[in-house]
Amino acid sequence: MNAPLSSHALPHFERRSVPKVMLERLMARFADRCSISRSVCEQHGRDESPFEVTPPDAVVFAESTEDVAFVVKLASEYLVPVIPFGVGSSLEGHLLAVQGGVSIDLSRMNRIVAVHPEDLTVTVQAGVTRTQLNREIKDTGLFFPIDPGADATLGGMAATRASGTNAVRYGTMRENVLALTVVTANGDIVRTGTRARKSSAGYDLTRLLVGSEGTLGVMTEVTVRLYPLPEAVLAAVCHFPDVGAAVNTTIQLIQLGIPIARCELLDANAVRAVNAHDKLSLLEQPMLLMEFHGSPASVKEQAEAVQDIAREFGGEQFQWATTPEERTRLWTARHHAYFAGMQIRPGCRTVTTDTCVPISRLAECVTAALDEAKRAGITHYTVGHVGDGNFHVAYLIDPAIPSEREMAEALNHTLVHRALRLQGTCTGEHGVGLHKQGFLVDEAGEMAVEMMRTIKRALDPKNIMNPGKIFTL
Amino acid sequence: MNAPLSSHALPHFERRSVPKVMLERLMARFADRCSISRSVCEQHGRDESPFEVTPPDAVVFAESTEDVAFVVKLASEYLVPVIPFGVGSSLEGHLLAVQGGVSIDLSRMNRIVAVHPEDLTVTVQAGVTRTQLNREIKDTGLFFPIDPGADATLGGMAATRASGTNAVRYGTMRENVLALTVVTANGDIVRTGTRARKSSAGYDLTRLLVGSEGTLGVMTEVTVRLYPLPEAVLAAVCHFPDVGAAVNTTIQLIQLGIPIARCELLDANAVRAVNAHDKLSLLEQPMLLMEFHGSPASVKEQAEAVQDIAREFGGEQFQWATTPEERTRLWTARHHAYFAGMQIRPGCRTVTTDTCVPISRLAECVTAALDEAKRAGITHYTVGHVGDGNFHVAYLIDPAIPSEREMAEALNHTLVHRALRLQGTCTGEHGVGLHKQGFLVDEAGEMAVEMMRTIKRALDPKNIMNPGKIFTL
Numbered sequence: 002m003n004a005p006l007s008s009h010a011l012p013h014f015e016r017r018s019v020p021k022v023m024l025e026r027l028m029a030r031f032a033d034r035c036s037i038s039r040s041v042c043e044q045h046g047r048d049e050s051p052f053e054v055t056p057p058d059a060v061v062f063a064e065s066t067e068d069v070a071f072v073v074k075l076a077s078e079y080l081v082p083v084i085p086f087g088v089g090s091s092l093e094g095h096l097l098a099v100q101g102g103v104s105i106d107l108s109r110m111n112r113i114v115a116v117h118p119e120d121l122t123v124t125v126q127a128g129v130t131r132t133q134l135n136r137e138i139k140d141t142g143l144f145f146p147i148d149p150g151a152d153a154t155l156g157g158m159a160a161t162r163a164s165g166t167n168a169v170r171y172g173t174m175r176e177n178v179l180a181l182t183v184v185t186a187n188g189d190i191v192r193t194g195t196r197a198r199k200s201s202a203g204y205d206l207t208r209l210l211v212g213s214e215g216t217l218g219v220m221t222e223v224t225v226r227l228y229p230l231p232e233a234v235l236a237a238v239c240h241f242p243d244v245g246a247a248v249n250t251t252i253q254l255i256q257l258g259i260p261i262a263r264c265e266l267l268d269a270n271a272v273r274a275v276n277a278h279d280k281l282s283l284l285e286q287p288m289l290l291m292e293f294h295g296s297p298a299s300v301k302e303q304a305e306a307v308q309d310i311a312r313e314f315g316g317e318q319f320q321w322a323t324t325p326e327e328r329t330r331l332w333t334a335r336h337h338a339y340f341a342g343m344q345i346r347p348g349c350r351t352v353t354t355d356t357c358v359p360i361s362r363l364a365e366c367v368t369a370a371l372d373e374a375k376r377a378g379i380t381h382y383t384v385g386h387v388g389d390g391n392f393h394v395a396y397l398i399d400p401a402i403p404s405e406r407e408m409a410e411a412l413n414h415t416l417v418h419r420a421l422r423l424q425g426t427c428t429g430e431h432g433v434g435l436h437k438q439g440f441l442v443d444e445a446g447e448m449a450v451e452m453m454r455t456i457k458r459a460l461d462p463k464n465i466m467n468p469g470k471i472f473t474l
Numbered sequence: 475m476n477a478p479l480s481s482h483a484l485p486h487f488e489r490r491s492v493p494k495v496m497l498e499r500l501m502a503r504f505a506d507r508c509s510i511s512r513s514v515c516e517q518h519g520r521d522e523s524p525f526e527v528t529p530p531d532a533v534v535f536a537e538s539t540e541d542v543a544f545v546v547k548l549a550s551e552y553l554v555p556v557i558p559f560g561v562g563s564s565l566e567g568h569l570l571a572v573q574g575g576v577s578i579d580l581s582r583m584n585r586i587v588a589v590h591p592e593d594l595t596v597t598v599q600a601g602v603t604r605t606q607l608n609r610e611i612k613d614t615g616l617f618f619p620i621d622p623g624a625d626a627t628l629g630g631m632a633a634t635r636a637s638g639t640n641a642v643r644y645g646t647m648r649e650n651v652l653a654l655t656v657v658t659a660n661g662d663i664v665r666t667g668t669r670a671r672k673s674s675a676g677y678d679l680t681r682l683l684v685g686s687e688g689t690l691g692v693m694t695e696v697t698v699r700l701y702p703l704p705e706a707v708l709a710a711v712c713h714f715p716d717v718g719a720a721v722n723t724t725i726q727l728i729q730l731g732i733p734i735a736r737c738e739l740l741d742a743n744a745v746r747a748v749n750a751h752d753k754l755s756l757l758e759q760p761m762l763l764m765e766f767h768g769s770p771a772s773v774k775e776q777a778e779a780v781q782d783i784a785r786e787f788g789g790e791q792f793q794w795a796t797t798p799e800e801r802t803r804l805w806t807a808r809h810h811a812y813f814a815g816m817q818i819r820p821g822c823r824t825v826t827t828d829t830c831v832p833i834s835r836l837a838e839c840v841t842a843a844l845d846e847a848k849r850a851g852i853t854h855y856t857v858g859h860v861g862d863g864n865f866h867v868a869y870l871i872d873p874a875i876p877s878e879r880e881m882a883e884a885l886n887h888t889l890v891h892r893a894l895r896l897q898g899t900c901t902g903e904h905g906v907g908l909h910k911q912g913f914l915v916d917e918a919g920e921m922a923v924e925m926m927r928t929i930k931r932a933l934d935p936k937n938i939m940n941p942g943k944i945f946t947l
Contacts, residue, residue: 117832117834119725119729119832119833119834120832120833120834120835121728121729121833122832161674162672162673162674162678163674164672168672172649173672175672175678175681176645176649185921185925189921190921191919191921191922191925192918192919192922193918193922195894195897195898195899195917196832196897196898197830197831197832197862197863197864197897197898197899197902198830198832198833198862198863198864199635199637199641199646199648199830199862199864199899199902199903200635200830200899200901200902201634201635201636201685201828201899201901201902201903201904201905201906202899202900202901202906202910202913202914202917202918203685203906203914203918203922203923203926203944203945204682204685204686204690204925204926204929204930204944205635205648205681205682205684205685206918206922206925206926208648208678208681208682209677209678209681209682209929211678212674212676212677212678213677217677228731229729229730229731231731252592255594256592256594256702257702258701258702258704295772296772296775298771298772298775299768299769299771299772299775302769302771302772355674357670357671357672357673358670359590359592359593359595359669359670359671360592360593360594360671361590361592361593362593389670389671389672390670390671391670391671391672421668424668424669424670425668425669425670426668426670426672426673426674426675427675428673428674428675429670429672429673429674430672430674431674432674433674433675433676437675440675441675441676444668444675445665445666445675445676445679446664446665448658448662448663448664449664449665449666449676449679450676452658452664452677452679452933453676453677453679455932455933456677456682456929456932456933457677458932459928459929459931459932460925460928460929471676471677472676
């Protein structure tokens with residue numbers, strides 16, 4: 002059933018290293034913006050996944066779309082892989098140079114290209130991070146809602162079809178990317194999409210590229226939708242006797258169509274971790290961290306409706322955060338959960354699950370996963386964008402102990418296949434990368450994956466764009 | 475600049491007719507569900523566009539995905555085109571059998587496959603129409619919002635990436651299709667997507683197929699999102715001194731983030747037409763027809779905010795429709811605009827524009843288009859999903875007078891190129907079909923269109939899936 006790669010053991014890939022003559026041509030153009038230093042290459046050959054470091058042969062720090070096109074043209078000539086790199090916050094091995102090649106670091110492409118507050122759009126270079134974007138557009142009264150936790154680049158977020166805490170109300174990168182500038186496999190610079198809110202003009206190349214994990218092209222500019230900062234924002238914390246009660250509250254509020262902006266689950270382990278990390282004193286029980294956006298009246302109305310639902314399920318001790326400072330404190334805690342969690346077990350690596358299921362099946366899916374983790378005796382915590390049916394169990398493993406990694410993989414495998422039976426997906430927002438290739442086949446079926454491979458072969462016949470990710474050819 | 479087809483003159487296509495042996499094999503399986511009668515074929519060789527009727531060689535009335543797969547397998551064997559057909563409400567020549575072949579009529583595939591009210595999703599066969607869907611799910615308290623005016627099938631709406639009046643709040647087919655069952659060019663049955671609200675599992679085949687106009691596969695089942703029926707619904711009509719004032723009101727309410735559910739423009743000509751057609755007595759001035767969804771309090775709040783904005787722009791005589799009967803009467807009038815418009819000039823055909831621009835540029839775009847139409851002395855009216863920046867000028871032409879068609883094409887050409895300069899699109903919701911192929915190249919650029927062709931060649935190497943639409947190979 003679980004055909005190729007769904008573990009953190011790296012399979013064998015044939016190397017296609019950068020030949021000397023190509024390196025010389027890179028050096029001639031980029032000088033000290035092209036590095037082959039061991040530390041720089043190693044830094045670009047890893048991400049937040051537990052895969053072993055797999056460095057590229059060289060790293061180019063691109064400063065323009067033309068820089069990227071130059072590298073890809075050379076790569077095409079010498080049949081060498083190129084791997085786009087943002088800030089390295091991927092969780093699935095996307096950035097590993099499994100066949101060698103050139104990592105194109107886009108972090109210096111961090112310019113806001115054009116803000117159009119009057120149209121609620123902005124175009125940025127792919128290396129702009131989401132917090133930078135929101136900082137730079139603060140004066141417009143608008144904001145970019147997609148928030149995957151890490152301060153990822155817009156390019157990286159588009160490449161993995163990221164989402165995060167605000168997606169329940171504002172959608173994911175799928176819904177919010179309007180247009181792209183992309184360097185294709187032969188080094189051409191192609192623009193997809195327009196700034197119009199909708200279009201029926203031919204194949205949706207933008208949506209095909211969003212989530213393609215660098216395997217079809219390197220995104221260099223991204224145009225996204227912005228939203229007016231809500232007139233009123235209210236954050237709330239509510240504690241529950243068990244995880245099921247928190248999730249059932251979520252299910253009901255979604256079914257009723259309450260336009261909640263954020264609805265995050267933290268299990269007791271996660272709360273303990275953020276308490277320790279951020280010196281908070283949250284009740285160490287499962288909790289929902291919520292946020293409501295709208296007019297003062299509508300925010301109040303939403304919050305009251307949710308409070309009524311939560312009470313039915315034993316939710317208590319609602320605490321409200323109305324000032325920006327209180328809200329920031331709570332949300333920073335949520336955003337620190339990943340690193341806070343790692344401190345539960347110093348020196349550990351995290352194996353993170355990412356299933357997403359139809360909302361009505363969420364309680365059974367979460368509860369079973371936590372029961373299994375508990376029975377297995379593995380250190381873990383759980384957070385979830387539960388309003389979307391998406392949650393992450395983080396198994397904290399000692400990378401030196403193979404049996405721990407195997408156990409985490411086994412638990413993940415069971416969880417993914419339960420999610421698939423419930424008509425869900427193996428990955429809500431992290432992408433496939435190296436880790437979930439077997440799961441992808443189980444989920445989509447061999448024929449759908451073969452359609453993907455057919456598209457890949459057609460658009461990247463030399464297989465130089467981040468090869469080995471999503472599927473093997 | 476305007477390379478291939480952007481007119482209603484049919485270019486020459488090589489015919490690839492159904493050979494006798496294939497027809498016999500179709501007859502053997504389908505008996506009287508396969509027709510070669512002239513009237514049936516002619517009915518399937520036209521749509522609402524002004525193109526001349528171009529009938530297929532045969533029509534098969536499919537009743538299952540397996541029926542469709544059977545036809546496509548034969549078509550692949552005999553290199554014959556297949557064209558999916560829903561209700562024939564396309565506006566861009568999508569359904570014309572320009573190379574002959576088999577029209578697959580999906581209207582008998584009109585079964586609701588699975589309603590999941592608890593997950594806000596429904597799976598339907600592709601031949602279900604939107605009003606049928608809403609009728610059949612009425613008891614669930616949910617509804618499907620996408621409303622392109624015509625009572626189109628879900629398959630047809632997905633194939634053209636349709637939207638319509640509710641898109642400003644609920645999105646288009648792009649945002650609302652979760653999963654598809656599709657018969658690919660070699661007759662395989664492939665499922666794309668899941669019922670989860672979001673996913674990062676590989677290439678977004680669903681979004682690639684949505685809007686592909688039958689050129690990559692025949693959709694046989696469509697899974698879409700549903701929404702709770704709003705607690706309160708309020709419709710309002712407001713009249714303006716000129717079109718610019720109505721559009722500027724719209725621009726401002728969108729910029730402020732008011733979550734209006736529908737925001738439709740009718741110019742004075744359109745109002746006159748619906749008054750005559752539906753025996754209404756609306757003031758014959760430009761008007762906005764709006765609808766607000768939410769709680770009673772939030773609906774009131776939205777309506778008041780919009781009234782304040784409208785007043786600034788000279789909007790007057792707000793009329794509210796609160797009962798379902800009043801609302802239905804108003805919206806039926808809007809939905810009849812297309813046929814009401816045609817009655818302005820009996821015997822005419824309609825050439826409809828479909829540009830969509832960034833919201834801030836909408837007023838200048840609409841105003842210039844109407845000035846040009848007026849100066850040209852052509853009979854026309856205008857309606858618009860202005861909340862999305864999308865509007866339609868309908869030029870009513872006598873198909874027997876070539877100069878009228880040429881004038882309509884010329885006006886459309888000017889309008890499209892203005893929209894493109896304003897970073898908009900030539901088609902907000904109708905698709906490219908036969909008519910907008912030149913515009914697509916102007917909009918997306920030759921390289922992006924070549925990417926589309928590359929995908930088409932890879933997934934349909936024999937070019938049998940609705941050939942000649944979107945682009946020529």
